[in-house]
Amino acid sequence: MALIVHKYGGTSMGSTERIRNVAKRVAKWARAGHQMVVVPSAMSGETNRLLGLAKELAPAKHSDAYSRELDMLASTGEQASSALLAIALQGEGMESVSYAGWQVPIRTDSAYTKARIESIDDLRIRADLAAGKVVIVTGFQGIDGDGHITTLGRGGSDTSAVAVAAAMKAHECLIYTDVDGVYTTDPRVVPEARRMNKVSFEEMLEMASLGSKVLQIRSVEFAGKYKVPLRVLSSFTDWDIDIEEEARSGTLITFEEAENMEQAVVSGIAFNRDEAKISVLGVPDKPGIAYQILGAVADANVEVDVIIQNLSKNGSTDFSFTVHRNDFAKTVDLLKDKVLPGLGGATEVVGDAKICKVSIVGIGMRSHVGVASTMFRSLSEEGINIQMISTSEIKTSVVIDEKYMELAVRALHKAFGLEQA
Amino acid sequence: MALIVHKYGGTSMGSTERIRNVAKRVAKWARAGHQMVVVPSAMSGETNRLLGLAKELAPAKHSDAYSRELDMLASTGEQASSALLAIALQGEGMESVSYAGWQVPIRTDSAYTKARIESIDDLRIRADLAAGKVVIVTGFQGIDGDGHITTLGRGGSDTSAVAVAAAMKAHECLIYTDVDGVYTTDPRVVPEARRMNKVSFEEMLEMASLGSKVLQIRSVEFAGKYKVPLRVLSSFTDWDIDIEEEARSGTLITFEEAENMEQAVVSGIAFNRDEAKISVLGVPDKPGIAYQILGAVADANVEVDVIIQNLSKNGSTDFSFTVHRNDFAKTVDLLKDKVLPGLGGATEVVGDAKICKVSIVGIGMRSHVGVASTMFRSLSEEGINIQMISTSEIKTSVVIDEKYMELAVRALHKAFGLEQA
Known part of the structure; x- marks a missing residue:
């Protein structure tokens, strides 16, 4: 009752x-x-x-x-x-x-x-x-x-x-x-x-x-x-x-x-092939740059998923993010027309719509080291190049070429022993 | 405006x-x-x-x-x-x-x-x-x-x-x-x-x-x-x-x-062939009879349209009414099973589902005599027998054999000059 x-x-x-x-x-x-x-x-x-x-x-x-x-x-x-x-x-x-x-x-x-x-x-x-x-x-x-x-x-x-x-x-x-x-x-x-x-x-x-x-x-x-x-x-x-x-x-x-x-460390493998990757190269490494780029994107009602900014070298850095594939062309045009002119000198926008995102998810990752490295090794053994990496407490996502998606998901499913009850 | x-x-x-x-x-x-x-x-x-x-x-x-x-x-x-x-x-x-x-x-x-x-x-x-x-x-x-x-x-x-x-x-x-x-x-x-x-x-x-x-x-x-x-x-x-x-x-x-x-006396001719006629014959002419019959019909959720009761002869009368054709069989059965036994002696239920109702409608009828008689003469000239008549201030309805419906409507439309503006 x-x-x-x-x-x-x-x-x-x-x-x-x-x-x-x-x-x-x-x-x-x-x-x-x-x-x-x-x-x-x-x-x-x-x-x-x-x-x-x-x-x-x-x-x-x-x-x-x-x-x-x-x-x-x-x-x-x-x-x-x-x-x-x-x-x-x-x-x-x-x-x-x-x-x-x-x-x-x-x-x-x-x-x-x-x-x-x-x-x-x-x-x-x-x-x-x-x-x-x-x-x-x-x-x-x-x-x-x-x-x-x-x-x-x-x-x-x-x-x-x-x-x-x-x-x-x-x-x-x-x-x-x-x-x-x-x-x-x-x-x-x-x-x-x-x-x-x-x-x-x-x-x-x-x-x-x-x-x-x-x-x-x-x-x-x-x-x-x-x-x-x-x-x-x-x-x-x-x-x-x-x-x-x-x-x-x-x-x-x-x-x-x-x-x-x-008790599994990793509970499941999620994936998504609806995304596209955009990089702004040679961005001057100074305050306000991320907002200058992503603010313009948000104003155009484009949702951004993964965002990566690497260490700068010689005062400039590369800034990458993913958007829904339907927003890809629109976002690249926007950046070229409206944002690049304001960033100065050597900047360039490149993109790739043929990518996918594969993620391992598990609450056990919080307390287990080496989960991400198992993921990277497993992908490397399949000869899959990782283009972007993003992590949170209970998930690790990688962006890879979309043609490797199924291969990557199967390899990871096996590597983390998910087929066993 | x-x-x-x-x-x-x-x-x-x-x-x-x-x-x-x-x-x-x-x-x-x-x-x-x-x-x-x-x-x-x-x-x-x-x-x-x-x-x-x-x-x-x-x-x-x-x-x-x-x-x-x-x-x-x-x-x-x-x-x-x-x-x-x-x-x-x-x-x-x-x-x-x-x-x-x-x-x-x-x-x-x-x-x-x-x-x-x-x-x-x-x-x-x-x-x-x-x-x-x-x-x-x-x-x-x-x-x-x-x-x-x-x-x-x-x-x-x-x-x-x-x-x-x-x-x-x-x-x-x-x-x-x-x-x-x-x-x-x-x-x-x-x-x-x-x-x-x-x-x-x-x-x-x-x-x-x-x-x-x-x-x-x-x-x-x-x-x-x-x-x-x-x-x-x-x-x-x-x-x-x-x-x-x-x-x-x-x-x-x-x-x-x-x-x-x-200023027309009669404005239009309405007709309806969805009705059926039911008569209870030889009803003793005493108070409460109409209710005894129609109360039972209403209790069965059957709607009654035209109701006619004629003068009595030798202490008995005929009581007629029309219902929707879909309710015809149900109503006849109801009367035979539930109502007749309580009415005594010589009563009998007869019905006809092949009838139609034709009505002349006009606000001018209120003040004009002879409108109904024009209607009856016109139908008689076409050889159409009138089975029931019902009147109100602004309409006169007759029940006739349904096969004469179109003939009756055309004749009345002409008789009252309705084709002229």
Whole structure:
């Protein structure tokens, strides 16, 4: 008997048949005595369909007023799927009620299309749970201080579910998706990749931001902040599998510290081939240079990932960073036209869009020396040249030629023994 | 310079191209100096699509909780089309904002799927109009006292538009639809049918209830109650036709009295072949009999239209009424099983589903004698037998064999000179 939050992704809600299966699964949990709150995404394809219509009609210049209407529009997808799930639960003989974000209410700031949750009122939900109802709460959306609908950005339903779980002090938040958990790396690249039973939320944070697209990164941040135990598991098992077995399946993302964690030094290998590398060579080594370069890039709304500046030689240095590949050409042009003239003399901009980033992630790295050197040796043995290196407490990333990506991931997966349970 | 409400039906909102045309038309009105409030329906087909999904998942026994979810679901159609129209207006360079029913708010009672509007708060709309914005208000929906979404039933967007026009004291409410006005009868039956420039709201009420499906009947009642001038016109003219010409087109439904009305005694011919006739013969003529029969019918949620009871002979009488054809078999069975046993002796139930109802409607009938007799003579000249007659102040209806329907409508259209302007 516990309060449990389930979240179902768009694929799990993709047809009436699938919605019925979700209802049967939720009903099973409710009949086992749990208080159930469910956060569904829109039916798969619906958000894209709606935003596609908007795009055909959109003004050339995007304004806040336009973003507001996008949120009015896109939020309907979750409202519809939530009502359908409530109906399906009624069809399974369960009392059920659905609430749009504004009805709960889920309060957010006013940053349309990428709002952040500020607070959740749990009164209405608690009253319904006490009355024995399954409560459906629309994902992805909220209401701002002026009564406008907001949405949380792509994947925002994960964040909604975690935020609701935090507000309700839920025992666990189960994220049902089309994969059966979090793997040591992408099984399409390394067939020996292994599903982890547990992973720390800090590791998950690094994995998510590095391209393991299982969970929206903000949902993991939220789970860490409010210590919500989060479980990623498959919605494509039979709905009537044993509930105890289901409750143990998938991957638990936990805020508990190391003693309970699996003891591996490195937990997983993340990778990302969406990036491009840009270097500004021969930069005079004086204060304000990094801001002069990156300030201009940020002003153009380009997000920067890895940043490297090396020791200077003869009063000048090389400054490198990575951006999303879609922003590559734009950023190089910007630097050449607007920034170089102000840097003086010998500076030059060079870039390479055919790179990738490979990272090893593990909470164990904090206390283990030699992890990075194992990584570098392993890559060297495969004849892979490392172009950039960046490290943090629980991750080490390298930028390499994209053609070596799969080779590097497989070699590292093996080098750190990740195929072994 | 006036405050004008436009309402666009689902067909007018049926694609992004059509939504763009609506936006261009509304922008034209706004640029001519009018304050514009627009109430759109859902894109055509959307409400049926959503309710179709619900039907696949619905519980066998429909409850209030189920109806609540239907409203959560169906209301998304108008929210999406309203946001798209606001975006299209922004695309035309107009400032625009859309509001869902609960944001205005449009307050209703709690009768899910067939709620009635109780009040509309005009503060938010007025503020936006004053700021030079075109305001889009979702049709078809509202919010009840407990914060639940409600819908107004099929065609409810007409009622929303009229209610908004009443609340805003609009100069006129223009209902854009796929026909270019209200005709003296259906032009598919009588090619000579003529579009009326004006019709009284009382006549329109009779026309609407009798099957001229141009406007939801409640919207006409509302317009009459609050004296909102209502105009039905086509959304399929070129959007850039002269605005003065457009403002005079279609049919004006007016609450003004006869002096300004067209002087015809009979304004139009309505007809309906969705009905069936049921007679209970040999009913003892004593108090309470009508209730005994119709009370049982009402309890079974069957709506009754025409009711006739003739003079009694030898202490017994015949009692006849019409119901929707879909309810025919159910009602006959009900009467035989539940009602006849309590009526005693000689009673018998007979029925005929192959009938139709033809009505002449005209505010001029109030003060003109001989209108009904012209109707009866005209039908008699065509050899059409009248099975039932029912009259009110501004209409006379007859029930006849359905095979004579077109013949009767054409003959009456001619007899009352309706083809002449």
